[in-house]
Amino acid sequence: MTRPDTTTKHGTDVSAMFDEVSPKYDLLNDVLSAGNSRLWRIATTRAIGPRKGMRILDLAAGTGTSSAALAAHGAHVTAADFSEGMLAEGRRRNAGNDLIDFVWADATQLPFEDDSFDAATISYGLRNVSDPKQALAEMARVVKPGGRVVIAEFSRPSSEAVNWAYTKYNRHVLPRVAGLINRDAAEAYKYLNESIEEWPAQEELARWLREAGLERVAYRNLTLGIVALHRGFVPRAKPAAPATKDQGADKPAAKASAATKPATQAAAAKAAAPKSATKKADASKPDAAKSAAKKPATKKPAAKKPTTKSTAKASADKKPAAKKPATKKPAANTDTTAKPTPKSETNERGHE
Incomplete structure (x- = not known):
């Protein structure tokens, strides 16, 4: 089993790890979260607000479980991931769904034009990107002005007691249970636990969203802060300020005034x-x-x-x-x- 370095998070290492756990990845999530992953998905879908005619980018889409939830509301979803194993599993499961397109993509260099989507989202994948700030900037770039970016990610529980218990569970219980379900997944979930512990708290991630140019940034905790749901909006295109237009219109008049100044003085x-x-x-x-x-x-x-x-x-x-x-x-x-x-x-x- 490939175990990526949490410091470098090389794309090839991370994608290889997910390639190996892709067949039973969703089952592992349901078991290890005690079913809460389904509730988190519902909350994320509501935060995005999908509707018919919308184009949504779902980054780190994996097998397409979150993409299918968005497409169920009539939105057209581009499910992007850098793990070919995950994408292959997703295409197999959603073969008859014309509203989902599976695309290989690097989150730090998205292969999409500016203003291509009405919304973009990433669930539990931002912390696996080598440069998460660059990924946020790319998401803001490809979303239309006024569109939203929604991030669902493991975070820091608000209670110290909950945080202590959560850390113990991730370190000792989660890898063993994962190994029982999928023998190759034990090392993968050790890495995932380490990446969760090193991930910044809610306020820090909110600051990153603002640095990416998003406005009206906010977050709310799910399950006592084990997961945090962040969102921000791409600023709408600002019209040219009236003063600027007036100044531009005055320039010819100013030239004309300068040209006629001698005649005016002569008349005086x-x-x-x-x-x-x-x-x-x-x-x-x-x-x-x-x-x-x-x-x-x-x-x-x-x-x-x-x-x-x-x-x-x-x-x-x-x-x-x-x-x-x-x-x-x-x-x-x-x-x-x-x-x-x-x-x-x-x-x-x-x-x-």
């Missing part, structure tokens, strides 16, 4: 200047527009040196319009009887 300067100055400035408008188009948006066109043509026109006008004294002909809305106002006041009134 025109409104601030007296009417007589505006008429003279209009004469050089085409050249000024060309100059503004060539300069960066952050500089006012009025601050640029005039082109050759505009220089000639500016010479003819003697002085640029922007430097006309405030004592020249006032704007139409200025009170002509009042004293000449300072330049800053004129500009304010022009804006008004």
Whole structure:
């Protein structure tokens, strides 16, 4: 009998062990759990919530006992395992069930596309995987957003007295009973006991589920904590935040605003200047527009040196319009009887 190392848990060793015990594996589980394995299966099935049309991945499915319970509700189940002996036994027992497909798979490198299943589950097999955290991440990857991952695994009894009795039973009684039913199974169940003792408590496994990206993680104990039923949900796809969309939509508008900034400033300067100055400035408008188009948006066109043509026109006008004294002909809305106002006041009134 192959006995895997609980430290390394090489896949080939573990699968070889299960190959050898596959014919009487379910019988051993029923006897050694005193029938509780059937109750645990019912609780696990309810936690998954199978229904017609669902696609469910059942990892470490073994002979397909748990898969058959899910398929009984109309779900299509992919029963995956890395033990060819277990898969062969499962195919034999469920030969007429079209709702179950038996597939060889490594839990740490699942051969399925992202978002392939509505739910994924693994019963009493996660502790036999060499990298259980990677297996949880893979399960989360292949389940659709909003789908659930359910883990049924031997755990730590909440009572110290129960934990003491449970440990003694696993160490001394379980291997002997297993050997009586299947002589080759004694060593296998010694390994299984060791893997149970080294398995983390409920809170630690719940943390692993969160690290795998699952949300709403919770667990409940079955049979005083001998088994714990964990579940978590794959986060739903988050829609893009409204602020992000608005920012993206504002980008073209911001560019357009930058491109039209010189024209806006020119309009403001025109409104601030007296009417007589505006008429003279209009004469050089085409050249000024060309100059503004060539300069960066952050500089006012009025601050640029005039082109050759505009220089000639500016010479003819003697002085640029922007430097006309405030004592020249006032704007139409200025009170002509009042004293000449300072330049800053004129500009304010022009804006008004």
